[in-house]
Amino acid sequence: MQRKGNDFEYEDIRLEAIPQESMPKIEITNQVMQRIDEIQPKRLFWGRKWMWSRGLVTGIATLFLFSMTAYAASEYIQIRNSSGVVKVQYAEPQQFKKESAQVKKYYSQAMKVAKPGELIAYSIKNARNKGLSENMIHFAYKELRITEYSSFSKENQRTKTPIFPKTVNGYEFEHGTIWPNTYSISESGKDSARYHEIQKELDHVNNSGKADIVTKSVTWNEAGSITATYTKNNAHIGISAVLLQGGHMKVEQQPENKANTVLVEGREVIFNSVNREDKISYHYLNWFNEEQDAYYTITTYGDRALSREKLIQLARDLIKEGL
DSSP, X not given: OOOOSOBOTTGGGGOOOOOGGGTTSSOOHXXXXXXXXXXXXXXXXXXXXXXXXXXOBOOOOOOOOOOOOHHHHHTSOEEEOTTSOEEEEEEOOOOXXXXXXXXXXXXXXXXXXXXXXXXXXXXXXXXXXXXXXTTOOEEEEOOOXXXXXXXXXXXXXXXXXXXXXSEETTEEEEEEEEEEOOGGGSTTSTTHHHHHHHHHHHHHXXXXXXXXXXXXXXXXXOEEEEEEEEEETTEEEEEEEEEOTTOEEEEEOOTTEEEEEEEETTEEEEEEEEEOTTSOEEEEEEEEETTTTEEEEEEEEETTOOOHHHHHHHHHHHHHTTO
């Protein structure tokens, strides 16, 4: 099922190339978040390929119905809420059609217009003549990396996101980013009226210039995800939360990822151990916070990656603190 009106499916074009030969000394979160594939609000997915580019790149993407046979579902990990509803579903990888060079070009144009922390709505001129959907609004967000914890906390309060700690296990806050939830202002979202307002405003923007797109800056207060990096010398811990907002999440499980659950402070925590054919290996944790309706990821990388036991202990401490 194709959702019209909200195009973040092109976010992955700004992922930086990962120098695999230097793994795992660089951030491994690019590798981790490729496994997170969809979030489904009210039976419709949003959020393809939640990924980091030296931080977090979130995307809200093409919607389609998620169906899985009972047998297939039983082959993979599920996390349910207290009502028995599946909130996190591990599943086999799926193939997606890559974005065309034409679409990437328009997205890149919008990113050149955007300032750090700014969400841009844009429409493509003469879209039908270019073989694209007509009257569709696309969105582009330029990352604002916040390096002061006090400023990060203020942004937490503005967007009503979970409060991340200032220090983690002796690791100091280095930077954080909060990403907007554009699904809420899509044609299918809860604030679809705003979508139509933006559409009308874009229609009235002077489009006589040479640019292929018409753009408009959009204010936002609702977050889709949050991430923070903590550092001790050359060792790093990454914490992220994807806010499900009533939906549920499907996570791609690649063959090289061996995942199992462990009970931590009464909560199911997924330990993921990845051993790739190119001899690169790493591990990370996930869990679902029902009160916040958020899906957490903890990664460890750099000169001193935490062991499985220490990573689980870190998860225990963070869960006790409310994450």
